[in-house]
Amino acid sequence: MASTPMDLDLPDASSPANGTPSTSLNITRTLGSSSLPSTTAVTDVIANYRPTKLFRRDEMKDGRPQPYILSLDYDDPGELMMTSESDETIQIYRVRDGKHDKQLLSKKYGVKLAKFTHHSSSIIYASTKQNDAIRYLTTHDNAFIRYFEGHEAPVTCLEMHPGNDDFISCSKDNTVRLWNAGTRNHTGLLYLGMPYLAAYDPSGQIFAIASPPGGTVLLYDHRNFDRGPFSEFDIVEACGGIDPGYALQGWTKLEFANDGRSILLGTKGGGHFLLDSFNGSLKAYLRKPDGRSSRLAPGEEYVVNGGSNGVNVEGSGDCCLSQDGRFVFGGTKKGVVVWDTLGQPGEDKILEPVHTLEDTREAAVVAANPRFNFLATADKELVFWLPDPHA
Template identity: 45%
Template sequence: MATGSTTPGAPPPPAGAPTQKVSDVISAFRPSRRFKTPNPNTSITSLDFDDTGELAIVARDDDTLQIYNCKEGKHAKELKSGKYGVHLARFSHHAQSIIYASTKVDDTIRFLSTHDNSYIRYFKGHTDTVTSIALCPSSDQFMSCSKDNTVRLWNLQSNNYFGLLNLHAPYLAVYDPSATVIAIASPPTHSVVLYDVRNFDKPPFANFDILEFEQRFLPQGGDWTKMEFTNDGKSLVISTNGSGHFVLDAFEGTITHFCYRKSGHSGRLAPGATAPSHNTNAPNGITPALGQGDTCVTPDGQYLIGGSSEDGLLVWDISKPAAPNNYLEPMESIPGHGKAAIMGYNPRTNLLASADKDFLLWQPDPDLMM
């Protein structure tokens, strides 16, 4: 079981206070609650909030799911998936049920009731590792990507997928906030394609070629780790494990910002990457853990928050006008306790969550907002 502790000098755990403007508090975030993982060799691999913002769920590579009450700043429940493993855990729109990808036995997506730890449904079809799961913002539909070169569209009420796209290496997919567009990224082909949700069986209406941006901004290389629309739908963020992240115009596919980080990435495998059997470059020869990207966009769409190879968080103001060279340096480097290899911003309150080995909740420190 995870244990929680208040960070010395930090404000008390969240209590559901009214949300202030993100711009008023962004520089004041500090860790307020830390939940330690019992085994130092265990890593958290995914993070998600429920629709109310009251609950957070993380998947760990010890085959467990941990649920936290963000309102009370407490660990709420542990669920075990020892036989199948667990990754990419996502709340449905019903807080007491989740879907997640398997890491062992098969590539089935499992629909679980967290109330009594019983399976509601199995989504079978993928024949290789699931690399991405995205819930539709406005319905019980979701989509999944896999190394089997397919994207499948599902409904939580049915075991069978209702849509299938055959694409080369479609490792990331996401709905836009209006749930009318899906973006699918193929890192090996350096492209993002956009489909009309209602006409997903028709050719994509847009195709963004990212190769030129990668050659310009990532000469040392970098795999794509996450893709996310801003809440206004105007920008599309592609995070990487290289020296920074791309912010694209979601309509034109042009670059507005390259969010540069000097210190490098937080060390997780990218979706679609194959873990080496022995990694001599990793600390102590330990293979990097899975991840879901080390960035998140704030709900107002103004800031990108991310991790690096160092402790703490980096903040970029992506609402700024684009610079002539498109480079954007961090506006803040926020101190923390440990690396932020997984990131999430609560959809309802000014509460941040980060994870690597341990799980941290962050909130604005009132003393820093004076």
């Protein structure tokens, strides 16, 4: 394997990740300076991703340990990357420069599931303290625009509409709420049993709701959601034969492929389910090479004496589809693996990874950039990945 030098953002007193500005982070390889065009076909570079930039936050000054990264998200142009973290901060990074941009604090309300709206300077996120409101703020001045109130239990998923500032929230209060960022009141309400995950199809005309304890994925027409789901996928029937332990629990990710033909249903078990979005059948079981995720799945309770298989920390999913929708990136205990969804699984429907992208760190949270050949992974540290032009 060709080697790629890792650029390290060392934690020091001047690091912006510690709340104070820094003059330079010594980035030596960026999207802007790389000889590899960011528009190169994904299939030509998928095997050559290397960890290129590491952001490491030191232990807190009051002795608390290094925080966990709970979620990753990109703005629409793919220029900014945002994390929500277990120390109740939001960190924003400039992708092209490979530099930390700013830190936002949410000590009063807590923070998780931070998402960009379609304006790169505006975000929404779920509260973890005081109440279960969703908060909408501008990042340039850290000012709240409005609160979205109504949920009476923790929010488990936030999903932005692909074309406008509508969004969906799922909650442990057994409701799904539809919102528009322009008004504080919800525009739609569904009562469903434990609806922990949501996803829009690429057109924005359809959304899916996943209920792990119910073993179902429900599809709705966004304009006529009040008529009920037009399709219901039985995950136990489709996938229970291949991974029965995670056909009714531990679902971590719900995502449509960009051609609308497949749905990725991530789990914290031994693999992920790739479903046909038209009939709900199992296309392939994406088997992980090294077992289960350490993060809690949305809606999952931490169990002290076994049951959680890890730390009491949530995550936004350790798998995602690539920019072209063909490949799936999956986090492991040491780096990332890649499955080719066009590969032919055997009669048992099992699809093995076609590439291993090695690193020494766990990739507990994974996100692919929507515009560039760029990948981010995280646990306590944030890693930027680029294809190696010399591989």
